[in-house]
Amino acid sequence: MATLGSVLLPLAAVFAFTVPSHCFRTLTGASFTHRNITERAILRKTAEVCQDIAAVNGDPFDLIIDDSLTPEQVVQACSPSASVVSSVAFTNAIVDIYLSNADVDFLFALNAEYHFYNETFEMGRTLITRGVSAVKDSTDMGNFITARSVLGEVLHTLQDFYSHSNWVELGNTAPYDALITPALPLENLAGPTVPTCRNCIGDDCTDNILPAVLDGGLLTSGYFNRFFPNKPEGKCSDGGPLDMTSTQEPVGGINKDTFDSRHGFLHQEAADLALTASLDLLESIRICVGDQDFLRLVGLSFAPVLCFVIDTTGSMGPEIAEVRRVSNSIVASRLGTGLEPPFYILVPFNDPDFGPVLQTTDATFFMEQINLLTASGGGDLPEFSLSGLRLALTAAPRFSDIFLFTDAPAKDAVLRSAILALIANTRSTVTFMLTDVLSFRRKRELEGLAPRIVTQAQAELYREIALASGGLTIEVPNSDLSMVTIVIEDSIAIAVVTVFQDVKNPGAPCNFSFFIDDTLSNITILLTGTPSLTFTLRSPTGATQTSSEVSEPLASFSLAGNFRRLRLNNDSETGLWEISVNSTDPYSVKVIGQSSLDFIYNLVEIQDGVSTDFFRQEGRPISGGNLSLLVTLTRSDGVSVTQVSLLNTLDGTEVNGTLQPVTDSNYVATFSNVTEGTHVVVLRGTTSSLTSRMTPGSFQRQAPTQIRTSNxxxxxxxxxxxxxxxxxxxxxxxxxxxxxxxxxxxxxxxxxxxxxxxxxxxxxxxxxxxxxxxxxxxxxxxxxxxxxxxxxxxxxxxxxxxxxxxxxxxxxxxxxxxxxxRVSDIAPPVCLANTSSGCPADESLCKYFVWDFTANVTDGINGTDVEITILEGNGTLETSTEVGPDGEIITVVSYTASCCANRVVLSAVDNAGNVGRCVGQADEVDVMPTTEWNVVVKSNQVCFRGSRVFVAK
Missing domain, CATH: 2.60.40.10 (Immunoglobulins)
Incomplete structure (x- = not known):
């Protein structure tokens, strides 16, 4: 038998990526890592955007922007007034980006241009500029998941430049702008036959770059090959432990991946430049897509998306009306509050059509589209429900709640595997609102409508999907639908967490226990099961309430169809709660609440070599094999994780993982010999703020989505x-x-x-x-x-x-x-014929003067219009357009400002997303006083205040 680590080796070069290339280490170690650099850049840039927005709105912004920021600090500083906020979406986006960054070493280990090995500067720059364009275009279209994936890859390549080239050794203290600006030439590249290095002296490589290269400012990078020692004569090697070329003269290398690398004495400088370059790249994206879409790109939102998938066949009129009512209620209650959903998704399906996906940030437009939905057609009974669900799963952000309304079985059950794969990949929760399931047939016939019956066997597919995602299958007559859609508002409330969840199929009497901690509020228990189901709820103090009591003493209780909802009356009674359910039919129990304390997890693979790297694992983990989870907390202040376990959903057995802290908020949990079946991740821990009576300081959270193993x-x-x-x-x-x-x-x-x-x-x-x-x-x-x-x-x-x-x-x-x-315009707009007027050299006189800046901006022949915005400066901007002598569109810029702000930086963005800049600086002029009065001010040449007038010489 072969090990999983060697499974891909027979495919030679194509799949020879099981040991990563040596670069900025991805997650662990004392040196700076791709994760460190990427996370810091995103946190700092996001905080800067929020700070700028606050300044424009006149709002306070109380956060010091430095390298010590955490996601929860940024979310708190950026959030509107709310009793509780969650950093789940923001944290997940950051993790997605830096795991995509890490994937470059897994997917493209042998592609030199992804790491700037082998002097592949043109190819590496092309990867970056093409990737940045793809990120901008995907963001413009609302495809944020893909945009994050590409962004992570681009950042990896950009960051590797500073570790694998001699840019730092050349004495540069600022990033290489040409890497993110295709219009700038790559200059002073060492030619293919130019020697660049000499042998290291033993382990000392501090002086192995040739003086002629350093004196001439020639740019080179190390050669790398993990299989063969060949490289061009006289060229530098990368020099990592996996680099075979470093054994061929000139021996050694120049990489700065870690402090103990060949050029590790410059590791700090390389990491600092990689961080600054990452910030510059993020800023270029921000300028192009705008502040709000940039914040959506990085996942900074304070509420979940609102996502509906709805059957629009002829019998669905009441359901469409209920979706319309619920949407109106949610939109009306949140519009203009700062707690609106980041965007809205609507996917209709029918027969034979499904889609298209409506994805919008405009709540009014979303409601207009829902109001346009009509129930018509349908033909035969089954509908393309899974096709509609697949569109929603690929459009919605990870960890979204998706609600599907139908009264028909799935016509496209062939998509079952794809749906389950997408749920595992996105961790999204799917709740089905099913009407006309078996027992509701008589009502339909009495209404004179053609019976559209979902049998219990047909509903089982929906139940399987809901169960895999951690969602619910709610079955009610459409007349009772308004009684159960409150689950939508429960699920998309701010900072909703899953405390506990379990399903019994087949049903059996069972006692379920769960911890309530004092970070939780609005605690709700959701039950599904047949009408014969009964329960008893017990508090930590021993008080009880049965299913025959609808309001006292512990919870308020409502029932419709197969759905029961219990809202606890007292959130402050912390400790170990218990609910005993008595039913021999299948049923489910789910406990949710609102809290800033939550977690996300990602399946990762550990590669052991010179460093320990983590890469995202796709697909299901292997039965009987090892499983590693990267667990990330949404807050770390005073919180300690004591246990991460896998709960087998079939037999109820629970296995604890071996915990390894990575940072204050990141842990790796490793499990050996994972049993066959389905599992959920349970996290337990303590925090200094909790005062539970039963177990002081204890809390628990559970991931809704199941993990299914496979052989x-x-x-x-x-x-x-x-x-x-x-x-x-x-x-x-x-x-x-x-x-x-x-x-x-x-x-x-x-x-x-x-x-x-x-x-x-x-x-x-x-x-x-x-x-x-x-x-x-x-x-x-x-x-x-x-x-x-x-x-x-x-x-x-x-x-x-x-x-x-x-x-x-x-x-x-x-x-x-x-x-x-699409290959299109990659050249940014240029600023031509710019002129600036003057300001007094004596800064104390600045408030008496204004200055002008004018410029012509063009995207060139066959170019597009450009959008001009002020990046630096607080003056007045006016623009107009005219046609140049060769037919090019020229944007004429006129800017006027006080001499107390004597510099302006303008951004110019064309329709292809390329970003150029115009910089204006007022000239210094001498001024002399005069005794003239009542001078009419027509330009910056004359300004008066009181009886004293200043005139430019």
């Missing part, structure tokens, strides 16, 4: 995550069977392959793959995805590759996201 492993490696419109991307993939957590090298199996994407882009793939006799236990295949010629730049496409064994018992999958990019 199949699927790996895929695209050669890019950006597809040019009209072109294709090739994705090699492998499938294998495992036994006891390792690849079964002697297995013989044929797998059914299913490949889907949410944009219906053309795809070619094999329908089956087979493990051959001499394949080392691997079946391999290739998927080709083509972006149509007319695909808009910034469009994202989510591809799912699923493999199922011959017995149709086990399956696994991988979810990949791509961004479409």
């Amino acid at each position: 199949i492993v699927v790996n895929a490696l695209p050669n890019t995550t950006i597809i040019e419109a009209g072109s294709s991307v090739t994705i090699p993939f492998t499938v294998a069977l495992t036994n006891g957590g390792v690849i079964d090298g002697g297995a013989m199996e044929t797998f059914t392959v299913s490949v889907t994407n949410d944009r219906d882009f053309p795809v070619t793939s094999p329908s089956t793959v087979t493990i051959g006799a001499d394949s080392g236990g691997l079946a391999s295949g290739t998927v080709t995805l083509t972006a149509p010629e007319d695909a808009l730049s910034g469009t994202d496409v989510t591809l799912t590759i699923a493999a199922e064994d011959a017995a149709a018992v086990n399956s696994n999958d991988v979810v990949l996201r791509f961004s479409v990019f």
